[in-house]
Amino acid sequence: MLIKTILNRVEPFKSFVYGKVKLVEDMGRPTLEVEVQARKNGRAICSGCGRPGAGYDRLSERRFEFVPLWGMAVYFVYAMRRVDCRDCGVTVERVPWARGKCHLTISFRWFLARWAKRLPWDEVAGIFQTSWRNVFESVKHAVYWGILHQEVDDIEAIGVDEIQWQKGHSYLTLVYQIKEGMKRLLWVAEERTEESLRGFFRLLTAEARQSIRFVCSDMWEAYLKVVAEQVEQAIHVLDRFHIMKTMNEAIDKVRRSEAARLEQEGYEPVLKHSRWCLLKRPENLTDQQTVKLKELLQYNLQSVRSRILREDFQRFWEYTSPTWAGKFLDEWCTRTMRSKIEPMKKVVRSLREHRDLILNWFSARGQVSAGSVEGLNNKAKVTIRKSYGFRTYKVIEIALYHTLGELPEPKFTHEFC
Numbered sequence: 001m002l003i004k005t006i007l008n009r010v011e012p013f014k015s016f017v018y019g020k021v022k023l024v025e026d027m028g029r030p031t032l033e034v035e036v037q038a039r040k041n042g043r044a045i046c047s048g049c050g051r052p053g054a055g056y057d058r059l060s061e062r063r064f065e066f067v068p069l070w071g072m073a074v075y076f077v078y079a080m081r082r083v084d085c086r087d088c089g090v091t092v093e094r095v096p097w098a099r100g101k102c103h104l105t106i107s108f109r110w111f112l113a114r115w116a117k118r119l120p121w122d123e124v125a126g127i128f129q130t131s132w133r134n135v136f137e138s139v140k141h142a143v144y145w146g147i148l149h150q151e152v153d154d155i156e157a158i159g160v161d162e163i164q165w166q167k168g169h170s171y172l173t174l175v176y177q178i179k180e181g182m183k184r185l186l187w188v189a190e191e192r193t194e195e196s197l198r199g200f201f202r203l204l205t206a207e208a209r210q211s212i213r214f215v216c217s218d219m220w221e222a223y224l225k226v227v228a229e230q231v232e233q234a235i236h237v238l239d240r241f242h243i244m245k246t247m248n249e250a251i252d253k254v255r256r257s258e259a260a261r262l263e264q265e266g267y268e269p270v271l272k273h274s275r276w277c278l279l280k281r282p283e284n285l286t287d288q289q290t291v292k293l294k295e296l297l298q299y300n301l302q303s304v305r306s307r308i309l310r311e312d313f314q315r316f317w318e319y320t321s322p323t324w325a326g327k328f329l330d331e332w333c334t335r336t337m338r339s340k341i342e343p344m345k346k347v348v349r350s351l352r353e354h355r356d357l358i359l360n361w362f363s364a365r366g367q368v369s370a371g372s373v374e375g376l377n378n379k380a381k382v383t384i385r386k387s388y389g390f391r392t393y394k395v396i397e398i399a400l401y402h403t404l405g406e407l408p409e410p411k412f413t414h415e416f417c
């Protein structure tokens with residue numbers, strides 16, 4: 001069988017045919033070069049307006065990188081025609097396998113972009129013997145295409161999340177759509193200011209904004225303010241994931257200052273490596289960690305007491321009646337204030353301040369899925385952590401939309417991966 005036959009099956013063109021296939025050495029590696037020719041009777045298409053035009057001349061041969069085969073790079077080789085278009089003047093023709101000046105074929109770009117969802121970009125570049133830049137450009141192209149073709153009406157519930165992405169205090173604001181069976185990233189912005197979130201609402205039509213019924217977020221003031229101002233009809237829920245996250249951060253703070261103090265006073269650094277057993281729920285602890293927890297409980301430590309308070313708070317989420325939940329919340333807050341543990345008292349103060357929004361959790365239950373943004377938050381962190389080559393905002397933004405945006409892709413004749 002000829003390679004041409006395979007190509008006609010996976011990548012057929014109407015007005016072009018495959019010619020000779022040559023095996024050549026290119027920079028020390030075997031490479032397949034596939035000649036492409038225009039059909040005899042086919043007229044070149046103007047890349048300006050998409051209409052056929054009179055032939056003008058032919059440029060020198062160009063190589064377009066296609067999906068590799070058997071570990072060999074594959075190139076289409078074609079000399080582009082120029083068109084003398086009545087409307088656009090002299091333009092280079094449009095070909096179905098590539099766009100503009102890009103030397104990667106469209107199929108190869110989607111191929112790289114799909115692999116880049118599964119593997120770090122530098123690995124994709126290494127495996128398919130191409131550059132990091134080519135992988136990035138392919139992903140960027142996939143993201144732009146997807147955003148242009150995605151449907152964003154009918155948004156009933158959104159989750160607003162902040163995430164740290166660089167050392168120090170650099171944050172990103174993420175907005176997700178939360179829907180049964182589909183959670184996707186709709187918006188990424190730098191910082192976690194009011195403007196970061198307002199940018200999202202500016203994208204929406206007045207109608208789309210009106211259709212939002214639930215917003216889940218944490219207790220960050222800038223978000224609270226913008227949500228109240230932009231979608232006043234929506235029920236704003238301070239959700240379980242975000243509240244427990246705040247509490248975990250407080251517990252971690254208690255642990256760190258206590259560990260430092262104990263060490264200073266000459267006690268063994270029992271809390272040093274116990275971060276995970278304090279943050280985990282008991283049923284998720286390994287045997288070894290349980291032993292460590294027992295050891296810890298012998299000390300009457302603030303970290304342990306904070307943890308017990310946190311565990312106790314889990315009961316809050318099991319209430320069905322907002323009234324009873326509210327009573328429990330008030331009682332828990334009083335108890336925690338008496339503990340004299342400063343970071344926990346700080347949690348109490350913000351819980352009290354936002355009592356109504358927290359109790360909204362119970363009115364929204366069953367209508368917004370419980371995990372809200374939890375899974376997405378983890379996925380976003382992994383995306384950021386993976387090596388993407390350059391840690392600039394632009395790259396991270398593209399990477400997040402790519403992995404979390406659930407963006408559509410065009411239909412292909414053949415699925416390469």
Ligand SMILES: [Zn+2]
Nearest residue numbers: 046049085088
């Ligand atoms: Zn034209």
